[in-house]
Amino acid sequence: MSGTPTAHLPAPAEDARLQIRFVVPPAFHEIPVFGTEDQVAEELWELVCEVLASEPDETRVRWAVALAGLIPPMAEAGVIHAGMCLVDVDGRPSTASIVASVCPLVGTDHAGAVDFLLTRLARSRPEAEVTAIELPAGRAAAVIDAVATSLDGGPTPLDGMAVPLHDGVLTTSVIQVHLPLPNESQLLSLELSTPCPEDWELYSELFADVVRSIHLEFADLPTVSEALYGPLEEPVAEAMGQRVKAAFG
Template sequence: MSIPVAPSSPSKARMGWLMPPFLLELPLEATDEDNLVDEVCDRARTILEGRSPEEQAQFAVVLFQLTVQLIEQANAVYAGMAFLDIDGRTSMATILVSQITHDGDSDVAVCSQTEDSLRRAYPGDDIRIVFLPRVPAVTRIGADSIFLSAEIAPDGQAHAVPRNLVQAYVPIPHSTELLIFELSTTCLEDWDLYSELFAEILRTIDYSTDEDVAEFHRREALASAPSDSLGDDMRQDLRWHSSRVLEACVVRGRFIEDQDWMSGAACSECWSRGLRSSCTAQHHWRVGDLTANQLTVALEGVSAYFTDHGWKLEDGRHEGRVQAQQVGLSGDGRPRHSISVNADMGEGHLTIEVQSECRRQVRSVATSDFG
């Protein structure tokens, strides 16, 4: 199961992860109390299929109390329970994900502050900073106990039940928000199994920015729109301008192969006139493994180069971007181009887009109803 979370403004990242399909998800989004009762009763009947109605009702009460508690906390975004048959016995674990805010300056700073706070609060626990495939995090492994009331205890007696737990504090990139993943179990003999399950969940954590989502939809639209394939002349023209950008950047990094592509489409004006064949083309590419200083140098180089060559510049270096528009036609009548260079200081990559102007409008001073 994939769980996306879109943080509130001003966050620009959307975090997602995968949960195993066998987890029983608690209905945190229940609309009212009646709806919540129906949802937890359905889950109790599913988990305890074949058990007596009394056992199902007792378990539904436990689920109801737990779900209400999580809803009242207001920061829970996911809650699930695992019920596994291990050597003929039922083993259970709970997985929670909650979302809070922080005031750190960067993901690394947030992790460092979180690690210090956890060490002071839980001096005997195993606390460390780790690096997941896409984001840093702080993990905590410890043990405590939970109170089991007489009403829900199998023997009718109140108990303090020991449990093991593991947590991961994951900053959401480009935001002031933090996700807390937690797995806990009272089945201590199955701890190794649940620890590995938790690690697998953490490895699936990924995120995309608003810009990534917009780019996905744009590419999706381009793929579905009828268009001519790009000719060699258009490809060479785009490559030539991309080479000028690379030359201006001065720095050298790692080209990201799956982020290097060209596409052609009808511009919005031609599309509105019923013209569907390609009239404009774009080259999108990305360079990674760059330091913040290298990215700054690259933006300065692009700004200086295209200003010197008479392009109209929109200088947004303080925001990590530079855009340039070619002024007038080149000497051989080729269409004008626009160039966009965006630096992601956090990820250490530079994204470049080179786009040609509509060829139909370049070839004819006046347009007609026939295109």
């Protein structure tokens, strides 16, 4: 287990804060989102050197530049945690990312938020698989989708990886889970994405464990001194697993 990312958000009571915790698989390395420009740059380079320890500097620089370009929009989007992995699966490199963000809950009240999200997501993303799921932290909306991105033909961090392109278009498999928070004013969104379709089932099962580990708690303490969770023993959420296999299995 790599740790429990924690975020503190305003709660209805002045002396209490909403703590959000979830367990991230140990293969995922945290991407620096907060800090000064120099701090982020230093931490980002340390991350790339750790993840790509056996790669030449040219490859490390390419990954660092690509990740650096993602950090400003992530900060603007309310990202509270971002992680990436680059692992060996059956002798070939494979990559995926996990991102968690918090945004205002608008357009609906808390009680009807999930049904509102289901309707809105089904209309805006008609090709996606949209469903409600039950998590230990509450009812949530889940989306399974494939996102197509046109590449300009120049070098990318994915060079040398077994990532299929069709006419210069990269297809990324995505799962998102949107959970209305108990402060009734915000929405927690977690997303896993991977451009490696052959590893989709592996990553989606890991992500199912992540969202099942979400723990929400109002507390007076501004920090958490110890991890809440030990190793996960609960099985993958059955409903989500069936949806994943139906869409991409």
